Amino acid sequence: EVESGDSPGSVKLTQSGLGDGYSSAAYGDYTISFKVFPYPKLGQEISPEEYRLWLTVKKAQPKGLLQGHVTIAPIHPVQQPGDDPNDVPPEVYDARKVMVYDQFGQKLISLIDIGHDGNYRQELSPGVYVIDINHAGIDRSSDVPRTIQILPGETVQLNIDIDTGIR
Numbered sequence: 381e382v383e384s385g386d387s388p389g390s391v392k393l394t395q396s397g398l399g400d401g402y403s404s405a406a407y408g409d410y411t412i413s414f415k416v417f418p419y420p421k422l423g424q425e426i427s428p429e430e431y432r433l434w435l436t437v438k439k440a441q442p443k444g445l446l447q448g449h450v451t452i453a454p455i456h457p458v459q460q461p462g463d464d465p466n467d468v469p470p471e472v473y474d475a476r477k478v479m480v481y482d483q484f485g486q487k488l489i490s491l492i493d494i495g496h497d498g499n500y501r502q503e504l505s506p507g508v509y510v511i512d513i514n515h516a517g518i519d520r521s522s523d524v525p526r527t528i529q530i531l532p533g534e535t536v537q538l539n540i541d542i543d544t545g546i547r
Contacts, residue, residue, distance in 0.1 A: 384408050402434075409440050444530035446511070447501035448538040450494050452476065454546045470496040475516045476542065483508035485525060504530045511538060518545035 381390050384407070393414055395403045404413045415434045418426060452468055473494045480490040480502065489509065492502045512525040523540045530536060 382407050382412075384410065402436075406440070411438050411440050412436070413438070441506055442532040443503040443505055444532060445501060445535040446480070446492075446504055446509075446528065446530065446538065447499070447535060448478075448540060450476065450478070450498045450500060450540045450542060452498070452542045452544060454544060457546050468498070473498065476519070477514040478502075478540070479512045479514055480504065481510040481512065483510065483527070485510035485512075506530050506532050513540065513542060519543070520545065 381388065383389070387408070389407060391405045391407045391412060393403065393405055393412065395414070395416060402413045402415045404411055406412075413436045417432045417434060418430065420426060450473070452472055455468060455472060473496050476494055478492040478494065478500050479488060480492065481488055490502055490504070491514075492500050494500045508527060508529050510525050510527050513519060513521055519542050521540055521542050523538070526538060528536050528538065
């Protein structure tokens with residue numbers, strides 16, 4: 381059982397048993413991390429009195445926000461009179477994603493959907509990230525890849541123009 385201010389609640393702490401590292405659970409704005417020590421080993425007997433629980437409670441750092449607008453063009457090989465270049469069908473946005481990688485551009489952290497209005501937004505933990513697109517077909521953009529830094533409580537605006545390569 382836990383309590384934050386006047387708000388009582390409960391958190392279930394579970395250790396997977398697959399390693400001797402810390403396990404974590406979230407409660408409101410807090411992260412509860414724990415570790416049972418010593419970690420059991422095959423053939424080693426441990427008396428109940430030897431076990432210890434290491435527990436830490438930390439207030440979570442506020443997240444930051446990545447947001448922007450994605451422009452996708454051209455949609456047709458030849459623009460006809462009366463065609464609205466801003467009239468992008470929803471399935472064109474559905475096929476594209478904004479990709480968030482770790483600071484080295486190696487590990488995918490988040491795959492962000494683009495709304496049918498071209499806007500996207502994603503909360504991210506503070507840190508350095510590489511932003512790219514999923515390059516549907518022969519898509520390209522001079523706006524990405526781009527390295528950004530997310531700071532607690534701040535917003536990073538990154539607009540992306542995608543050239544579909546249609547000529």
